[in-house]
Amino acid sequence: MKKATIIFGSTTGNTEIVADQIAENMPGYTVEVVYVTDAKDDAAVQAADLVVYGCSTMGLGELQEDFIPYYENRMTPALLKGKNVAVFGLGDKENYEDYFCWAADILAKKVQACGANLVCDPLKVDGEPDDNRAAVAAWAQAL
Ligand SMILES: Cc1cc2nc3c(=O)[nH]c(=O)nc-3n(C[C@H](O)[C@H](O)[C@H](O)COP(=O)(O)O)c2cc1C
Numbered sequence: 843m844k845k846a847t848i849i850f851g852s853t854t855g856n857t858e859i860v861a862d863q864i865a866e867n868m869p870g871y872t873v874e875v876v877y878v879t880d881a882k883d884d885a886a887v888q889a890a891d892l893v894v895y896g897c898s899t900m901g902l903g904e905l906q907e908d909f910i911p912y913y914e915n916r917m918t919p920a921l922l923k924g925k926n927v928a929v930f931g932l933g934d935k936e937n938y939e940d941y942f943c944w945a946a947d948i949l950a951k952k953v954q955a956c957g958a959n960l961v962c963d964p965l966k967v968d969g970e971p972d973d974n975r976a977a978v979a980a981w982a983q984a985l
Contacts, residue, residue: 845874845890848865848893848894850896851897851905852906852908857896868982891926905948918956926958926959928960928965929965942968965977965978
């Protein structure tokens with residue numbers, strides 16, 4: 843069985859719900875789901891065949907705050923070069939149309955700049971997780 847590690851940041855819990863939905867839809871993998879501030883070392887990323895990063899967009903087009911230190915200090919070529927990585931994000935197109943799910947794009951750019959292999963387009967979840975279950979499941983099953 844391959845190993846996947848999902849690392850996510852969430853302010854009101856929506857990204858956590860989606861992280862768990864993704865984990866439930868990866869039958870070929872043993873999945874570890876880790877809150878970003880609980881990722882104290884890089885062992886779970888180093889051991890993973892696939893890393894999945896998830897983050898909501900807050901402020902105006904900014905990363906969710908708990909994810910910022912990880913983004914700035916831990917997402918490095920030393921860790922991610924050659925690694926298979928997927929990215930997902932939560933956002934709100936109605937209220938933040940000009941900044942919709944920017945966090946997902948910020949993370950995607952960063953992993954590519956680190957030399958990782960972005961395995962698919964970022965998943966962008968608009969609104970409530972429960973309204974997006976089918977799209978989340980389909981994205982996860984294709985990983
Ligand atoms: C203060 C605030 C700012 C937000 N800014 C954005 C934004 O710039 N772009 C976007 O797509 N969504 C934005 N959102 C919507 C959130 O990303 C969305 O509610 C998401 O589901 C929250 O996920 P979380 O509970 O995992 O943090 C914002 C929400 C709040 C409360």
